[in-house]
Amino acid sequence: MDTEEFQLPRSRMANERLHAMIPGGAHTYAKGDDQWPENLAPVISHGSGAHVWDIDGNRYIEYGSGLRSVSLGHAHPRVLEAVRRELDRGSNFVRPSIVEGEAAERFLATVPTAEMVKFAKNGSDVTTAAVRLARAVTGRPRVAICGDHPFFSVDDWFIGTTPMSAGIPAATTELTVAFPYGDLAATEELLTRYQDEIACLILEPAGHTEPPPGYLAGLRELADRHGCVLIFDEMITGLRWSEAGAQGLYGVVPDLSTFGKALGNGFAVSALAGRRQLMEWGGLRHSGDRVFLLSTTHGAETHSLAAAMAVQTTYAEEGITAQLHALGERLAAGVRAAAAGMGVGDHVVVRGRASNLVFATLDENRQPSQQYRTLFLRQLLAGGVLAPSFVVSSALGDADIDRTVDVVAQACAVYRKALDAADPTPWLAGRPVKPVFRRLA
Known part of the structure; x- marks a missing residue:
């Protein structure tokens, strides 16, 4: 995994176009490119299940989909079927x-x-x-x-x-x-x-x-x-x-x-x-x-109400909440083991209920760090993992979890190097990510 070779030229140009027309370049502040490493903010082409593709052609395993809204995975067939039934009936x-x-x-x-x-x-x-x-x-x-x-x-x-x-x-x-x-x-x-x-x-x-x-x-x-x-x-x-x-x-x-x-x-x-x-x-x-x-x-609007009914039915009939917990527990255990194995178990920390996992990136003094978050996100992106959090969807498979843990382990190896140097700057390649709520742009 070489983050120096990982580039997103089409996404970079698209982000410039977005900023020219849309204040902030996105319709949700939490989706802004300031939340991602500089010049590494993917612009999405499409998604299917637990995967999304950016306009540069890269495929990612995606977490936190749609600000936690897409819990069944993208283009879920039962939801789409319910919506299609209403499309010809008016909205x-x-x-x-x-x-x-x-x-x-x-x-x-x-x-x-x-x-x-x-x-x-x-x-x-x-x-x-x-x-x-x-x-x-x-x-x-x-x-x-x-x-x-x-x-x-x-x-x-x-x-x-x-x-x-x-x-x-x-x-x-x-x-x-x-x-x-x-x-x-x-x-x-x-x-x-x-x-x-x-x-x-x-x-x-x-x-x-x-x-x-x-x-x-x-x-x-x-x-x-x-x-x-x-x-x-x-x-x-x-x-x-x-x-x-x-x-x-x-x-x-x-x-x-x-x-x-x-x-x-x-x-x-x-x-x-x-x-x-x-x-x-x-x-x-x-x-x-x-x-x-x-x-x-x-x-x-009838299409969204049809989608909501289908979501609730799917949860009830397929035991989705239990699936989310099981997937989250598998992911959390893998990430914690990978971080501990690379000597950063006290610095890359998984928190939250298994169905709603987030991660903290802590510095040498075990304080929250936007710089170390930037380093971590860069490594994940280069490994094909799009993860502002580790919030799972039920579309994830065991292979997706295993791949994610492998990428996390590689990211943690770089994290260890930065901790040893007491300076993550050489691994950032630009400004650090920023919190959404701040006074100045």
């Missing part, structure tokens, strides 16, 4: 289609802790709708977010709390406060400090670590005692933790929850679900003030 009408009812029934059967559901296109649509509903129901202005979780919405109530807060009034940001994950005492102190002001607690129910024993149940009790709404952001945990998400796995029922990503296997669909008593505030069958919950032109 959007002046009244609800029967597909909307069928999709709602399927979702509520998959997530039985929810009593009603409303579909949209993006995760931000539904998390913001959940926050708005919580404010309407409680009459309170403040939102409490889990400060340990990286992303909730593109909307002002969240983005104002990040380093990319330009354009967002301080008055908006001041209404969002943060609590630490796993610390019930600190959360209760926050609720007491802002007594009767906090409309909701919103968090990912699980992340790179399992929730401490009793934590989610404790949050449920705190929310009830302080009269606020408990919202689970299940964008990542939905389907990957269990078919019914983290709430189905851990047995704690939130008032509202939001789903997306794996729900559509790459098709644009998200869901706001929750207790009927709250969700009906956004409907017509109550006597109170109307709440603008969700109203989107394309929220009920």
Whole structure:
């Protein structure tokens, strides 16, 4: 594996064209070429299963597909068959289609802790709708977010709390406060400090670590005692933790929850679900003030709803969640063994639930390092592995995992050389990758 010979000339030119027409060169910041080694940001031609091809003709084993959304693999036949059945029947009408009812029934059967559901296109649509509903129901202005979780919405109530807060009034940001994950005492102190002001607690129910024993149940009790709404952001945990998400796995029922990503296997669909008593505030069958919950032109587009139904059926009938866990466990064990074998087991670190693995790249002092991440990504790319994370899809085979571990071992050999030199710079061939959330471009 020679990273000096690995070049992507067509992708490099295409990235220049993309930047000329699209701010940032991509429609998602996490897909930006600043997230990849300089001049080694592949532009994708197509994908099939667990593999993608760039426009330079290189094939990669792909992880983290579509920002974790493609959990069944690209162009999954059951999903495509369901979508094709709807293609000739129209996509959007002046009244609800029967597909909307069928999709709602399927979702509520998959997530039985929810009593009603409303579909949209993006995760931000539904998390913001959940926050708005919580404010309407409680009459309170403040939102409490889990400060340990990286992303909730593109909307002002969240983005104002990040380093990319330009354009967002301080008055908006001041209404969002943060609590630490796993610390019930600190959360209760926050609720007491802002007594009767906090409309909701919103968090990912699980992340790179399992929730401490009793934590989610404790949050449920705190929310009830302080009269606020408990919202689970299940964008990542939905389907990957269990078919019914983290709430189905851990047995704690939130008032509202939001789903997306794996729900559509790459098709644009998200869901706001929750207790009927709250969700009906956004409907017509109550006597109170109307709440603008969700109203989107394309929220009920039939092709994506058909895809979502097919995804849920596939998960249930083929045991996809268990497959993801088994694949992730095999990959994690292989990567850890490869890193340890090359003497970098304390520096290339795999974390997270088996179905949602990420990796950390640590420097000589075992601190997170963008430089060492750049070195690692360069080596993986040259070996045919496209891996901003190690989040698996069920399309991966044993041969893909074995090949990935081989490439990781070769990358770790170079990593060891850089650690011994106490300087990864000679192996970067350009600027290091950058975090998404930063103040300056």
